[in-house]
Amino acid sequence: MACADIEELTVQSVTTQKIDDILVVLVDNPPVNALSWHVRQGLKDGFEQALADDSVKAIVLRCTGSTFIAGADITEFGKPPQGPDFNAVLHMIEAAHKPVVAAIHGTALGGGLETALVCHYRIAVPSARLGVPEVKLGLLPGAGGTQRLPRVVGIEAAATMCALGEHLPAAKAAAIGLVDRLAGEDSLAEDAIAYARELIPAGPRPTRDRPLTGDVGVIEQLKAANAKKWRGFDAPYANLACVEAATRLPFDEGMQFERTEFLKLMGGSQSAAQRHMFFAERQAAKIDGLPKDLALRAIKKVGVIGAGTMGGGISMNFLSKGIPVTIVEMVQENLDRGVGVIRKNYENSAAKGRFTTEQVEGMMGLLTPSLALEDLADCDLVIEAVYESMDVKKEVFGKLDAICKPGAILASNTSYLDVDEIAECTSRPQDVVGMHFFSPANVMKLLEVVRGAKTADDVLATAMAIGKKIGKVAVVAGVCHGFIGNRMLSTRQQPAMQLLLEGATPAQIDKVHTDFGMPMGPFQMSDLAGLDIGWHRDPSRIETIRDALCAAGRFGQKNGKGFYDYDEKRVGTPSAEALAIIEEFRSTSNLPKREISDQEIVERTLYPMVNEGYKILQEGKAQRPSDIDVVWIYGYGWPIYRGGPMFWGDLEGAGKIVEALERHGVAVAESLKAKA
Ligand code: T1G
Numbered sequence: 001m002a003c004a005d006i007e008e009l010t011v012q013s014v015t016t017q018k019i020d021d022i023l024v025v026l027v028d029n030p031p032v033n034a035l036s037w038h039v040r041q042g043l044k045d046g047f048e049q050a051l052a053d054d055s056v057k058a059i060v061l062r063c064t065g066s067t068f069i070a071g072a073d074i075t076e077f078g079k080p081p082q083g084p085d086f087n088a089v090l091h092m093i094e095a096a097h098k099p100v101v102a103a104i105h106g107t108a109l110g111g112g113l114e115t116a117l118v119c120h121y122r123i124a125v126p127s128a129r130l131g132v133p134e135v136k137l138g139l140l141p142g143a144g145g146t147q148r149l150p151r152v153v154g155i156e157a158a159a160t161m162c163a164l165g166e167h168l169p170a171a172k173a174a175a176i177g178l179v180d181r182l183a184g185e186d187s188l189a190e191d192a193i194a195y196a197r198e199l200i201p202a203g204p205r206p207t208r209d210r211p212l213t214g215d216v217g218v219i220e221q222l223k224a225a226n227a228k229k230w231r232g233f234d235a236p237y238a239n240l241a242c243v244e245a246a247t248r249l250p251f252d253e254g255m256q257f258e259r260t261e262f263l264k265l266m267g268g269s270q271s272a273a274q275r276h277m278f279f280a281e282r283q284a285a286k287i288d289g290l291p292k293d294l295a296l297r298a299i300k301k302v303g304v305i306g307a308g309t310m311g312g313g314i315s316m317n318f319l320s321k322g323i324p325v326t327i328v329e330m331v332q333e334n335l336d337r338g339v340g341v342i343r344k345n346y347e348n349s350a351a352k353g354r355f356t357t358e359q360v361e362g363m364m365g366l367l368t369p370s371l372a373l374e375d376l377a378d379c380d381l382v383i384e385a386v387y388e389s390m391d392v393k394k395e396v397f398g399k400l401d402a403i404c405k406p407g408a409i410l411a412s413n414t415s416y417l418d419v420d421e422i423a424e425c426t427s428r429p430q431d432v433v434g435m436h437f438f439s440p441a442n443v444m445k446l447l448e449v450v451r452g453a454k455t456a457d458d459v460l461a462t463a464m465a466i467g468k469k470i471g472k473v474a475v476v477a478g479v480c481h482g483f484i485g486n487r488m489l490s491t492r493q494q495p496a497m498q499l500l501l502e503g504a505t506p507a508q509i510d511k512v513h514t515d516f517g518m519p520m521g522p523f524q525m526s527d528l529a530g531l532d533i534g535w536h537r538d539p540s541r542i543e544t545i546r547d548a549l550c551a552a553g554r555f556g557q558k559n560g561k562g563f564y565d566y567d568e569k570r571v572g573t574p575s576a577e578a579l580a581i582i583e584e585f586r587s588t589s590n591l592p593k594r595e596i597s598d599q600e601i602v603e604r605t606l607y608p609m610v611n612e613g614y615k616i617l618q619e620g621k622a623q624r625p626s627d628i629d630v631v632w633i634y635g636y637g638w639p640i641y642r643g644g645p646m647f648w649g650d651l652e653g654a655g656k657i658v659e660a661l662e663r664h665g666v667a668v669a670e671s672l673k674a675k676a
Helices: 037-052 086-094 111-118 133-137 145-153 155-164 170-175 188-199 218-226 235-246 251-266 269-284 309-319 332-351 357-365 390-403 419-423 457-469 485-502 506-516 522-529 545-551 576-588 598-605 607-618 625-635 645-652 654-663 670-675
Strands: 009-011 014-019 022-027 058-063 100-104 107-109 121-124 129-131 302-305 325-328 367-370 381-384 409-412 432-437 446-451 473-478 564-566 572-574
Touching: 014 037, 022 037, 022 188, 037 058, 037 086, 058 188, 086 111, 100 111, 100 188, 107 111, 111 129, 111 145, 121 170, 121 188, 129 170, 133 155, 133 235, 133 269, 145 155, 145 235, 145 251, 155 218, 155 235, 218 235, 235 251, 235 269, 251 269, 269 473, 269 625, 269 645, 302 309, 309 325, 309 332, 309 357, 309 432, 325 332, 332 357, 332 367, 357 367, 381 390, 390 409, 390 419, 409 457, 419 432, 432 457, 446 457, 446 625, 457 473, 473 625, 485 506, 485 522, 485 545, 485 576, 485 598, 485 607, 485 625, 506 522, 506 598, 522 564, 545 576, 564 576, 572 576, 598 607, 598 654, 607 625, 607 645, 607 654, 607 670, 625 645, 645 654, 654 670
Parallel strands: 022 058, 058 100, 100 121, 107 129, 302 325, 302 381, 325 367, 381 409, 409 432, 446 473
Antiparallel strands: 009 014, 014 022, 432 446, 564 572
C-alpha cells in the first residue's frame, strides 16, 4: 500500500491504518478472529478514533489471517463478562455518520456476520462464506442478527439462515443482497478501500432503518418441513420466533425480544451440550502425546477389499475426494454388483443435484475394479472390508503382507475383531490399524480408528488425518470387544432384553429412547439390523427371545416382522404375535411379570452405557470422555442437544447413577464410583 501517512494505533488484537481519507480497522485474533473481549475493546477504540477524526471520510473493517470474524469467542461463554458490551459496540458502528464497509474473506459467521450487518455495506471475495450457525450451538444470533438480517435479505432468507445455520457462498449472499459487491479474490484490501471511497457521497445506511420485505408465511413452512429433524431441539424454534418478532415489533423491541430468547437458550442444557460437542469434535482429532507436526504418510492411492455394502461405501468416500481406488472382489458377479451400486448411489445423488453427470463420470473414472489382490501392490492405504470372520481376515492380511509395498498402511474395517490378532499375522504389525466405518459408510460421519498395540504413531496419525480428509469425524479407539460404540451399545441391548422378560414391552422401552431423542430404540434398531444376524438357524433351539422370534420366522424389517410388524413402507406397529411369543418365552422362564416404570428403563438401559464409558476410559480404550460423546453422536444418533452419554452422565449426576446401578445389581466402574 503506497499511501503517504500511516498512523499505527495498537490495541491487543485490533489496529487501525489510515489511507488518505479512509480508516481501516484491522482485526488480528488468530485462529479465527473470534470476538474475544479484547477484540470488542479494540473495535470500540478503533471506531471511536475513526468517528472522531474528521479527515476520515469512510471506514473499512477487515481481518487478517484466514478469515473474517467467525463469531463470538465461544470459550468466553459462561465466564464473567469482560470488555465492552458487544451490542453497544455494534450500535456505535451502525450509527456511524460515515459509511462503514465490511471487507469479508474466509468466513463471516455468527457475531462476525452480525458485525458485518451493522456495517452499512459489505464487500466479499468470491470464496467467502457467510452465515449465522448459532442454531448449531443451540443458540441464536444474539447481537441483532435476527432483527437486522430480515431487513437486509428479506424474511424468507433470514428465517432460513437463522433456523438452518448453513454457510452461504458469497455469490449466493450477493444474490440475496447480503453482500453488496464481490471483490477480486486477491485484492480485497484495495477493492474495499476503493468501494468505501466510492460510497462517501452516499453516506451511511443504518441497517436498523431498512424496510423489512418478504412473507412471514415461510416460518410455518420451515417448521413443517423440518419437524422431524428439529424434534427435541429448542433453538430452531427460538430463532424463528425472533425473526417472526422482527416482522411485528419496532426494531428496539425486537432486539429486546431476541435478547430474552438468547439468554434463555444460553442458560439451557441444550446449548451447553451443543457447545460441548463443538469443542469435543475438534478435540477428537487430537492424539494425546503425539507431536502436532508428526510427519504423515502420503495417501495418493487406496485399495479396498470387498465390494459389498461396506466396501462400496468406503470406496465412495475416497472417490468423492478425488482419490483413486482399486476395489477387489473374489468373483466377477460380486464385483460388477458392487461397482453398479456405487454408480447407482452417485447417480441418485446427481439426480438430487449434489453432483453433475461429469463429476459422476470423473469419480467412477477413479475406480479400478479388480479380481486380483496383486493389483493393490502400489496402494498407500488398503482397507479390508470382507466378511467378519477372523480366519478370513487373517488370510487376507497374510496375503497383503506379501503383496503391498513397504510403508503401505493396512487397515481393517472390522467392527468387533481383535486388530492385534489380525496384525500379528503380518510381518509389519506397526503398519496395521483398524478403520471402523459405520453403515452406510459413505454417509455416516463417524470413523473409529483402532490403535493396535504395535500400530506406529505415524500410521495412527495418518489414518486420523485421512479420516478428516474424507469428511469423517475420526476418534481413536483401543482394541477391545466392540471398540467404543458397539461395546457400549451391548450394555444397552442386554438389559433391554431382560426388561422384556420382566414385563416391559418393546414399544414401551423404545418410546423411552425415542422420547429421550434417540432416532430409534433398542428393538427398532434390532429389527433394522435383522434379528437373524448371528442366529444359529436351529428353530428348535430357543434360548433367547431373539431365538423365539427367529424360530417363528420373524427376522425384522427385512421380512416385515420382528419385534414389530412392518407395512410396505417399513413403518412398524406393535405386534400381537411378537408379544405373544415374548409372553410365552417369559412363562417358560418363570420370571414374575411386573409393572416397569420409564425411569427404571432409563436406569437400566442408559446408565449402564455411562458406566461402560468410564470402564473404557479406565482401560485407556478412549482418550477422553468427550471422544465417547463424539462416537455416540456421530455413530449412533445420540441427540446432540444432550451432549453424548458422558456429558449427559455428568448432568444426571454420578451419585444418582451409581446409586441406581448398584440398586439394579450392576458392577460400577471404580472411576465412576470415585466421581460419585
Ligand atoms: N470461538 C472460539 N474458538 C473458536 C471459534 C469461536 N467462535 N471458532 C473456532 N474456534 C477454534 C476451534 O476450537 C479451533 O481450536 C480453532 O479455532 C480452529 O477451528 C453473539 C453467540 C470458523 C468454520 O459457530 O465453524 O457468534 O482446536 O478447527 O475447520 O450471535 O471453526 O485449534 O484449539 O473449526 O478451519 C458462532 C464456529 C459463534 C463458528 C473454521 N460462530 N467456528 O473451521 O477450523 S456464537 C460459529 C467454525 C455467536 C453471537 C453468537 C469453524 C470455522 P483448536 P476449526 P476450521
